[in-house]
Amino acid sequence: MSLNRMGVLGPLLVIAGCFLLFHGESSMGTGTIFASLWPTLFVLPLGVFFHWMYFYILQRRGVGLLVPGGILLTTGMVCQMATWFDSWGTLWPGFLLAVAVGLFELYWFGGRNRWLLIPINILTALSVLFFIVFSIGSLLGMLYSGQPVIAIALLAAGTLLMLKQRRDRHPL
Template sequence: MNRNGNAFIGGILVLLGIFMFMRGPINFGVGTIFTYFWPTLFVLPLSVFFHWMYFSVMQRRGIGLLVPGGVLFTVAIVCQVSMLFDAWHYMWPGFILAPAVGLFELYWFGGRNKYLLIPINILTILSVLFFAIFSIGTLFSNLSGLQPFIAAALIAGGGLLILMRKQRQH
């Protein structure tokens, strides 16, 4: 086997080992592999197929192939991360980002139509905003045991800022 084949199989083995460490003892079977890795097995290859069609077969003439390719690539990553870490409630804004990625590929490899940047930016900002809101909300809910200490730190910090401002004025 050549170096690229060894590197690919080695990477698969490393990822499988990390997965087994994360999940603990698992009865591995075909059902388990399909349960956890369906995005990588079905959605990601379809995305690669669209990109391969554009770059190799169509020789950069069928620019429209990049939109579903980018969308499916992003959806595959979002679904795979969600399946491995059971993080659907954090990762759902990635589905809003998916069309932005497809349109950005159309913009980047196409004629650089500046009007494509409008939906790209709107979708990206919405996605990042929702990622931030739900991540920060979850962070604060996980810190609920520390809430009295955080409240005290905020009161102390605000009081110090007020006192420092008064000292500068005199």
């Protein structure tokens, strides 16, 4: 059976393309590949495996498999983005969201126990709150370090506000 018939070639090409796109170095070795793609190679397949077990092998029995499956899928995506963009300080709230995703899958596919919504909502709210706070902190850090893009955006926004204020006082 060929790689293309098994459906493996497409994802491998996508992974290779993402690696080449996000990895700025020209040298590529086994260590470089593992350092950049460890979440895609090890964490995401486990999350997919748990979902595959629940949906296809156990045929929707054993809903508890979705909790680690959702946690591993979300954690794998967070880790992969943080590795590619070197943004661990901003994306760490995704780990709180991973637990909320796993519990939400248990809620959705399991008996819809409404008490699960309490930790799901708390974890999701904390994740969003921390993500906003640390994103703003990163943006302010970029501003403080003299990032010209943010400086230009602030200048443009201030100029537009002043022109709008002036137009409101003196209509044509």
